[in-house]
Amino acid sequence: MVHLTSEEKALINGLWSKVNVEETGGEALGRLLVVYPWTQRFFDSFGNMSSPSAIMGNPRVKAHGKKVLTSFGEAVKNMDNLKTTFAKLSELHCDKLHVDPENFRLLGNVLLIVLSSHFGKDFTPEVQAAWQKLVAGVATALAHKYH
Amino acid sequence: MVHLSGEEKAAVAAVWSKVNVDNAGAEALGRLLVVYPWTQRFFDSFGDLSSADAIMNNPKVKAHGKKVLHSFDDGLHHLDNLKATYASLSELHCDKLHVDPENFRLLGNVIVVVLSRNLGKDFTPVAQAAFQKVVSGVATALGHKYH
Numbered sequence: 001m002v003h004l005t006s007e008e009k010a011l012i013n014g015l016w017s018k019v020n021v022e023e024t025g026g027e028a029l030g031r032l033l034v035v036y037p038w039t040q041r042f043f044d045s046f047g048n049m050s051s052p053s054a055i056m057g058n059p060r061v062k063a064h065g066k067k068v069l070t071s072f073g074e075a076v077k078n079m080d081n082l083k084t085t086f087a088k089l090s091e092l093h094c095d096k097l098h099v100d101p102e103n104f105r106l107l108g109n110v111l112l113i114v115l116s117s118h119f120g121k122d123f124t125p126e127v128q129a130a131w132q133k134l135v136a137g138v139a140t141a142l143a144h145k146y147h
Numbered sequence: 148m149v150h151l152s153g154e155e156k157a158a159v160a161a162v163w164s165k166v167n168v169d170n171a172g173a174e175a176l177g178r179l180l181v182v183y184p185w186t187q188r189f190f191d192s193f194g195d196l197s198s199a200d201a202i203m204n205n206p207k208v209k210a211h212g213k214k215v216l217h218s219f220d221d222g223l224h225h226l227d228n229l230k231a232t233y234a235s236l237s238e239l240h241c242d243k244l245h246v247d248p249e250n251f252r253l254l255g256n257v258i259v260v261v262l263s264r265n266l267g268k269d270f271t272p273v274a275q276a277a278f279q280k281v282v283s284g285v286a287t288a289l290g291h292k293y294h
Contacts, residue, residue, distance in 0.1 A: 034272040035279050052272045109256055113275060116264035123264050125181040125199045132182050 002137025004079055008130035015119065015127055016076045024118065025069030026062035028111045030055050036106050042099060072111070075138045082141035090145035101143035108135025149226045149284035155277035162266060162274045163223060172216025173209035175261045177202050179254050186250055219258065222285045229288035237292035248290035255282025 004012070033040050034052045043049070046060040055061055071089065078085040093099045112131055116123040151159065180187050181199045190196065193207040202208055218236065225232040240246045259278050263270040 031272050031275060035276040052276070056272055113260055113263045113270075116260045117267050117270050120264055120267060125178045125203060128178060128260065129182040129199070 002079065002082060002133050002140075004130065004133060007126075008133065009079055011124075011127045011130040012076060012079070012134055015115065015122070015131070016073070018119070018122075019069075019115070021069045021073060022062075022066045024111075024114055025065035025067070025072075027056070027065065028107065028114045029065030029068055030058070030061050031114060032103075032107050032110045033061065035110065036103070039103055039106070042097065068107075069111075072138065075134065075141075079134065079137075082137050083144050086138065086141040087145055090142050093142060094146045101139065101146060104139035104142045105136070108139050111135060148229060149280050151226060151277055151280060154273055155280070158271060158274040159223065159277045159281065162262060162270060162278070163220075165266060165269065166262065168216050168220055169213045171258075171261050171265065172214070172219075173212040174203075174265075175254065175258045176212030176215055177205070177208050178261065179250075179257045180208065182257065183250070183253050186253070189244065189246060215254075216258070219285060222288070223281065226281065226284065229284050230291050233285065233288040234292055237289050240289060241293045248286065248293060251286035251289045252283070255286050258282055 033043070033049060033055045040049050040055075043061070043064070046058060046064070048054045048058060049061070074085050075082055093101075093104075112128065112135060115131065116128070119127075180190070180196060180202045187196050187202075190208070190211070193205060193211075195201040195205060196208075222229055222232055240248075240251075259275065259282060262278060263275065266274075
């Protein structure tokens with residue numbers, strides 16, 4: 001369970017309200033696949049991922065990135081209850097998708113990098129601290145049902 | 148030892164040429180202390196670390212951050228030989244400073260966030276991939292002499 005102060009929650013919501021989920025999701029997933037190439041193995045059916053520009057331009061990567069970040073939006077709405085919120089997705093990623101939970105932490109870090117690149121000055125140290133806690137909490141929640 | 152492709156080396160050079168190493172170093176160390184507050188324990192003598200603002204404006208944090216990133220700059224010029232480059236610093240961090248090597252990875256991730264924040268769109272996926280490899284290599288080299 002991640003313990004966020006009310007200031008931290010306000011900072012998280014403040015940034016989230018300005019996020020373009022479709023673009024940011026596509027970019028975050030794309031960058032994950034470029035920076036940590038082994039993650040491409042989970043997306044065999046996505047077509048051309050032969051170069052960074054192929055990956056970043058791939059429509060299935062973009063669509064799936066949007067889906068992933070939309071789900072992340074549920075975390076922002078349920079910051080006090082991440083484990084329940086992600087229980088089903090946790091089972092899915094363990095039982096069907098066989099994703100090593102370390103990859104959730106990597107994606108969380110990539111998301112922070114994308115947010116910092118988009119928001120510049122608005123990505124203050126306090127905003128970064130709050131978001132770092134949130135992505136860590138989401139990664140833990142996604143790993144919670146692993147067995 | 149870090150293996151960068153020709154494209155990655157060019158991306159690193161392009162990014163680094165736009166970085167003010169003094170400012171980025173101060174920002175990275177400050178953000179480490181804000182985002183991962185336990186790291187403040189290594190800097191007891193630095194004075195006021197009581198709030199994010201106090202940390203980011205603390206002159207000793209800034210001076211030390213500058214020192215740390217100039218050392219990182221050294222690593223960028225010796226990517227084929229990071230272990231030798233950081234051997235003395237590794238011994239220092241183990242024997243005298245007693246720093247858990249996990250903190251080197253955390254600082255590396257904060258450096259990537261700072262680069263991304265400052266460069267925005269210019270921090271391309273290829274640049275991110277290259278820098279992620281570099282910070283990981285530096286963290287490993289700094290942990291190398293631990294016993």
